[in-house]
Amino acid sequence: MATYSSNEFRSGLKVMFENAPCAIIDIDFVKPGKGQAFNRVKLRNLLTGRVVERTLKAHETLEGADVVDTDMQYLYSDGEFWYFMHPDTFEQLAADASSVGDTNKWLKEQDMCIMTLWNGRPIAVMPPNFVELRITETDPGVRGDTASGGGKPATLETGAVVRVPLFVETGEIIKIDTRNGEYVGRVKE
Amino acid sequence: MSHADLWRPTTSRAALELRAESLARIRGFFTARGVLEVDTPLLSAAATTDPQLESFQTRLVGPGVPEGRALYLNTSPEFAMKRLLAAGSGPIYQVCKAFRQGEIGRLHNPEFTLLEWYRPGFDHFRLMDEVAELVTTLAQGRLPLDTPERLDYGQLFRDCLGIDPHTATVMELRDCAVRRISIDAAMDLDRDGWLDLLMSHCVQPQLGKGRLSFVYHYPASQAALARVRPGEPALAERFEAFLNGVELANGFHELADSCLQRARFEADLECRRLRGLEQVPFDECLLAALAQGLPDCAGVALGLDRLLLALGDGKNLAEVLSFPIERA
Numbered sequence: 001m002a003t004y005s006s007n008e009f010r011s012g013l014k015v016m017f018e019n020a021p022c023a024i025i026d027i028d029f030v031k032p033g034k035g036q037a038f039n040r041v042k043l044r045n046l047l048t049g050r051v052v053e054r055t056l057k058a059h060e061t062l063e064g065a066d067v068v069d070t071d072m073q074y075l076y077s078d079g080e081f082w083y084f085m086h087p088d089t090f091e092q093l094a095a096d097a098s099s100v101g102d103t104n105k106w107l108k109e110q111d112m113c114i115m116t117l118w119n120g121r122p123i124a125v126m127p128p129n130f131v132e133l134r135i136t137e138t139d140p141g142v143r144g145d146t147a148s149g150g151g152k153p154a155t156l157e158t159g160a161v162v163r164v165p166l167f168v169e170t171g172e173i174i175k176i177d178t179r180n181g182e183y184v185g186r187v188k189e
Numbered sequence: 190m191s192h193a194d195l196w197r198p199t200t201s202r203a204a205l206e207l208r209a210e211s212l213a214r215i216r217g218f219f220t221a222r223g224v225l226e227v228d229t230p231l232l233s234a235a236a237t238t239d240p241q242l243e244s245f246q247t248r249l250v251g252p253g254v255p256e257g258r259a260l261y262l263n264t265s266p267e268f269a270m271k272r273l274l275a276a277g278s279g280p281i282y283q284v285c286k287a288f289r290q291g292e293i294g295r296l297h298n299p300e301f302t303l304l305e306w307y308r309p310g311f312d313h314f315r316l317m318d319e320v321a322e323l324v325t326t327l328a329q330g331r332l333p334l335d336t337p338e339r340l341d342y343g344q345l346f347r348d349c350l351g352i353d354p355h356t357a358t359v360m361e362l363r364d365c366a367v368r369r370i371s372i373d374a375a376m377d378l379d380r381d382g383w384l385d386l387l388m389s390h391c392v393q394p395q396l397g398k399g400r401l402s403f404v405y406h407y408p409a410s411q412a413a414l415a416r417v418r419p420g421e422p423a424l425a426e427r428f429e430a431f432l433n434g435v436e437l438a439n440g441f442h443e444l445a446d447s448c449l450q451r452a453r454f455e456a457d458l459e460c461r462r463l464r465g466l467e468q469v470p471f472d473e474c475l476l477a478a479l480a481q482g483l484p485d486c487a488g489v490a491l492g493l494d495r496l497l498l499a500l501g502d503g504k505n506l507a508e509v510l511s512f513p514i515e516r517a
Contacts, residue, residue, distance in 0.1 A: 027294075028294060028295060029292070029294025029295070029296075030294075030389050030390070031241075031292060031297065031389075032385055032388065032389055032436055033429075033436060033439050033490075033492075034239065034241065034413045034439060035241055035381065035385035035389075035411070036241060036378070036381065036382045036385040036386070037241070037292075038385075038386065038389065038390075040390075052371065053371050054371050054372065054373075055371060055386070055390065056372075056373075057376065057378070058291075
């Protein structure tokens with residue numbers, strides 16, 4: 001894998017750091033007027049999600065990480081692995097629970113996701129920004145009650161629980177923003 | 190980003206007005222004190238020898254220059270201003286651009302503005318007072334500031350880090366850094382490198398909180414063009430000013446001895462050689478001026494962009510620059 005010089009550092013660059021694939025989040029060039037230059041680099045460990053900071057000498061290099069994001073279609077899960085298929089090559093990949101993470105509560109069969117691969121192995125799965133899921137269980141709402149605030153919990157076909165307005169009923173399909181887990185609207189079938 | 194976005198300035202109308210108003214205040218300040226505004230070239234046949242700096246290089250062609258000549262952009266107006274002082278200019282100031290290769294970041298633009306001035310008959314302590322007065326004048330009505338403080342470099346390290354920067358060994362400095370800063374335990378720096386790392390990461394963020402903090406009594410190894418105070422430990426007659434954790438100014442009781450200055454240039458070149466850096470021509474005209482006689486004086490270089498950034502309560506230099514380097 002390529003080695004990156006500090007002049008190539010930028011937000012989003014995938015590098016190896018302490019044996020883990022990381023994404024650079026921020027670089028702060030630190031240099032006193034009459035002294036040595038340093039780069040304070042903020043990195044996100046792509047395996048653990050944790051953010052770490054490291055100071056490097058000005059011209060120090062970092063090893064590149066073979067990390068790519070690729071569009072994959074979700075097929076199914078057997079509880080141990082989640083199976084995805086590349087839409088063009090039909091290649092199938094299995095992602096384990098830790099790489100799927102929270103995304104598993106939004107996954108509906110056939111949805112397109114973004115999978116992060118490190119050396120060809122899945123390490124993270126991102127759902128689409130919006131998903132449309134059916135409500136499998138929620139308390140009945142008061143007919144005509146479109147104005148009251150609050151809302152009620154609703155369980156979705158994936159098992160996720162979200163807050164929905166009172167007028168929404170079991171069996172309806174709703175649109176959710178997966179970035180914040182919030183109800184966006186109803187979907188007409 | 191395409192040119193459709195890049196053509197725009199990154200600064201606001203308010204920041205442009207702050208700069209214009211500040212320049213007027215600067216002129217008023219120095220006129221009232223009898224300090225003459227001067228203009229010196231940005232181009233020079235000499236480059237900076239400082240191993241931590243790199244001058245931009247360009248080429249002159251034209252009548253009388255048949256082979257072409259390498260010229261360098263100033264990293265500060267210091268050398269030309271000292272030549273004026275040696276010629277009898279008296280106290281002088283200048284607001285001008287300076288250029289430093291490779292310095293790009295939140296608080297660095299390779300092209301930036303310095304306010305630099307020289308006071309014959311002042312030592313660096315008296316100049317610190319004047320820096321404080323200038324900053325107070327510029328901050329009037331914009332940024333409330335408490336009274337400035339003065340801190341001894343050695344005492345600062347002892348208080349912040351529990352280590353004496355003048356007597357600690359390189360190993361002790363390294364251990365101190367490894368404990369407090371996220372660095373590779375195998376990081377290899379020289380003594381000044383460890384001091385710079387500790388200063389920038391651990392000490393500096395504590396300085397200048399709502400007031401100017403002056404640091405003085407830097408180690409002699411960090412004297413640059415300052416005189417060295419005789420005694421133990423060897424200390425540089427140098428100070429720096431900080432505001433809200435940002436380095437604003439660097440001042441010296443200026444070295445006037447031509448032989449010592451030549452020796453420092455040569456030591457710089459040797460250091461460059463050891464690091465595999467380019468050998469550059471040093472300023473023989475400056476040395477000749479010093480041999481002629483530089484009046485006993487103190488001088489200071491202040492980063493005007495950074496000061497304007499602090500006055501506008503900003504975080505990124507682009508907020509006070511019309512077009513940072515990416516858009517130039």
